[in-house]
Amino acid sequence: MSVKTFERGVFLPHYKEFSEGEPISTIALPQEVIIPLQQHIGAPGQALVSVGDKVKAGQKIGESSAFVSAPVHASLDGTVTAIEPRPSFTGDKVESVVIAVDMEQKEPQWPERDHTALSKDEIKAAIKEAGIVGMGGAAFPTHVKLSPPRPIDTIIINACECEPFLTCDHRMMLERTSDLVEGAKLIAKVVDAPNVIFGVEINKPDAIEALQNKIAGENGLSVVSLEVKYPQGSEKQLIKATLNREVPPGKLPLEVGVVVQNVATAIAVYEACHLSKPLIERVLTLTGDAAANPGNLKVKLGTPISHVIKERGGVKGAPPDAKDELQMPPHLVGKVIMGGPMTGWAQSHLNVPVIKGTSGILLFSPAMVVESEHTDCVRCAKCVDHCPMFLYPNYIGLYAEMGNFDEAAEWGAMDCFECGICVYVCPANRPIVQFVRQTKKEIAAAKAAK
Ligand code: SF4
Ligand code: SF4
Numbered sequence: 007m008s009v010k011t012f013e014r015g016v017f018l019p020h021y022k023e024f025s026e027g028e029p030i031s032t033i034a035l036p037q038e039v040i041i042p043l044q045q046h047i048g049a050p051g052q053a054l055v056s057v058g059d060k061v062k063a064g065q066k067i068g069e070s071s072a073f074v075s076a077p078v079h080a081s082l083d084g085t086v087t088a089i090e091p092r093p094s095f096t097g098d099k100v101e102s103v104v105i106a107v108d109m110e111q112k113e114p115q116w117p118e119r120d121h122t123a124l125s126k127d128e129i130k131a132a133i134k135e136a137g138i139v140g141m142g143g144a145a146f147p148t149h150v151k152l153s154p155p156r157p158i159d160t161i162i163i164n165a166c167e168c169e170p171f172l173t174c175d176h177r178m179m180l181e182r183t184s185d186l187v188e189g190a191k192l193i194a195k196v197v198d199a200p201n202v203i204f205g206v207e208i209n210k211p212d213a214i215e216a217l218q219n220k221i222a223g224e225n226g227l228s229v230v231s232l233e234v235k236y237p238q239g240s241e242k243q244l245i246k247a248t249l250n251r252e253v254p255p256g257k258l259p260l261e262v263g264v265v266v267q268n269v270a271t272a273i274a275v276y277e278a279c280h281l282s283k284p285l286i287e288r289v290l291t292l293t294g295d296a297a298a299n300p301g302n303l304k305v306k307l308g309t310p311i312s313h314v315i316k317e318r319g320g321v322k323g324a325p326p327d328a329k330d331e332l333q334m335p336p337h338l339v340g341k342v343i344m345g346g347p348m349t350g351w352a353q354s355h356l357n358v359p360v361i362k363g364t365s366g367i368l369l370f371s372p373a374m375v376v377e378s379e380h381t382d383c384v385r386c387a388k389c390v391d392h393c394p395m396f397l398y399p400n401y402i403g404l405y406a407e408m409g410n411f412d413e414a415a416e417w418g419a420m421d422c423f424e425c426g427i428c429v430y431v432c433p434a435n436r437p438i439v440q441f442v443r444q445t446k447k448e449i450a451a452a453k454a455a456k
Contacts, residue, residue: 009208011233012243014394016427018170018236018348020209024300025293026173030181032304033317037107039081039308040092040359041067042100046139047146048074053103059086063114064284066137067103076147076362077137081286081306083108095344095351095358102359105308116281121188126196129279133196136278137285137362142239142268143345145363148275151267154260158197162248163190164268165206165213166232166239169346172366174289175269177302179206179213182273183220187227189272192279194226197265202227205248209234236348237425241266243394255395255421270365285362290314294369296339298322305360311344311367312356321369340375343368348426380435389428389438395421399428399438406441411448419445 044050049072055061061080069077084105091099124132134149142164163186167175179186190202204221206214208231221227230248232238242253244266251262259266267275270288277283286307292314293300299319315321321338343350344358346366360367389399397418405414419442428438 007231009231009233010247011235011238012246012394014392015235015237015243016392016430021170022173022209024171025291025302026176028301030177030289030302030304033314035082035107035111035306036309036313039105039107039306040102040310041078041080041105041308042094042102042359042361043068043078044100045078045145045361045363046076048072050101051075051078053089055086055103057086057089061086061105064286074147074150076139079137079284079286080105081308083111093358095353097354116283118281121192121276121279124279129192129196132278132282133275136274136283138271138274138278139362140268141270141274141288141362143349143363143365148271151265152193152196154197154265156260157263158199158260158265159263160201160203160249161190161194161199162244162264162266163202163204163272164239164244164266165204166244168207168236168239169348171293171368172291172346174291174302174365176210176213178269178273178289180216183216185273185276186269187220189276192275193267193272200226203248204229205232205244207232207234207238236427237394240394240423240425288362288364290360290364291366292318293366295374296322296369296371307361308359310357310359314360314367315356315369338371339369340372341370349424378435380437382434383436384434386433388431392427392431394425394427395423397422403436403438403441406445411445414441414445415449420449
């Protein structure tokens with residue numbers, strides 16, 4: 007079997023064994039869901055409901071007229087109790103619709119239709135109406151990504167799931183293979199792309215086999231086996247590995263005729279087209295060495311992560327009668343992360359909701375968490391050697407630390423996609439991703455002020 011990859015990057019321990027064998031399951035419904043009006047890159051939505059309104063699962067409750075935006079929907083039946091800023095996974099507050107959930111819920115019925123008969127415009131309209139965004143974490147509105155100003159010849163389905171611990175995409179590839187392939191074909195149809203590639207790392211041989219079996223005999227569809235290396239699933243590295251095409255710095259994959267979508271997004275596209283189902287739930291991985299019962303869970307959007315943790319057995323070693331679900335015993339939990347361990351966000355409290363881009367909730371014991379002060383750069387150049395974007399993370403960090411954000415940008419901060427490798431390899435514990443995020447914020451604020 008030929009196995010492809012990209013230059014640089016790092017080999018990380020996988021830690022997939024905690025949850026990769028766990029079939030997708032559901033949890034009890036929460037009493038309240040918190041639906042942020044902005045869960046995507048682009049313009050925030052405006053609430054379409056008022057406090058006191060009764061809402062139904064799947065009802066659109068927020069949208070914007072801007073093209074780069076995505077509507078949001080109620081994930082459960084209930085009553086709107088507040089529309090106010092609530093904490094998000096980034097630590098910022100985001101205007102959100104809070105819904106007290108009816109404890110009597112009827113599973114919504116989604117009318118089936120022949121998705122293969124839909125035109126390109128109908129598929130794109132269904133994607134937009136369903137509020138679909140990139141569910142690998144980037145959360146870019148999918149209908150925008152599928153409106154490229156130049157021809158696209160290849161759709162790549164990012165089926166790498168290259169971050170340690172996460173296994174939800176792997177489970178979906180096994181359990182929803184047909185829906186994934188249909189979703190990928192719908193995406194290809196929108197942009198007239200004759201080729202679809204499923205890029206899968208070779209630590210998921212069962213998924214590779216399932217996909218190969220499903221697409222056998224289909225023209226234009228193929229599975230490419232990829233080395234297990236981080237960040238194999240990032241767009242530019244994936245395109246280089248699968249097609250040997252280089253996306254120029256500061257440019258998007260469409261420059262080289264490619265659109266990349268992830269597994270969950272493709273399945274959401276299938277559901278939007280086959281069932282007219284909006285994006286109101288997602289599969290995520292609850293895992294980590296401090297999780298009592300790691301698993302892959304289908305969760306309604308807006309569910310507080312405290313509820314997900316509690317419903318899946320809580321913290322390993324915590325007393326079963328622990329009442330306060332927001333309490334993370336510090337001797338048992340050193341860190342809670344939303345997303346993957348490399349690109350996710352550490353959480354200071356647990357009342358933040360699961361949103362469209364939430365791929366994981368990680369609970370780490372204190373032993374897994376290395377917390378030490380960073381020191382000055384020792385100029386070892388390890389970050390430079392491993393950066394998959396060929397940047398100079400050392401200089402980005404140095405200039406951002408001095409408050410010289412223009413110079414940090416000159417050294418490539420805006421091209422950094424925050425993979426976290428430089429932080430992982432740095433012997434001085436330099437928080438380079440934090441410096442990059444701060445640089446991006448400052449540069450955006452400076453642009454907006456002009
Ligand atoms: S500078 Fe950015 S892209 Fe390069 S290793 Fe660091 S986080 Fe990754
Ligand atoms: S890895 Fe850390 S110490 Fe080494 S050059 Fe990069 S920033 Fe400096």
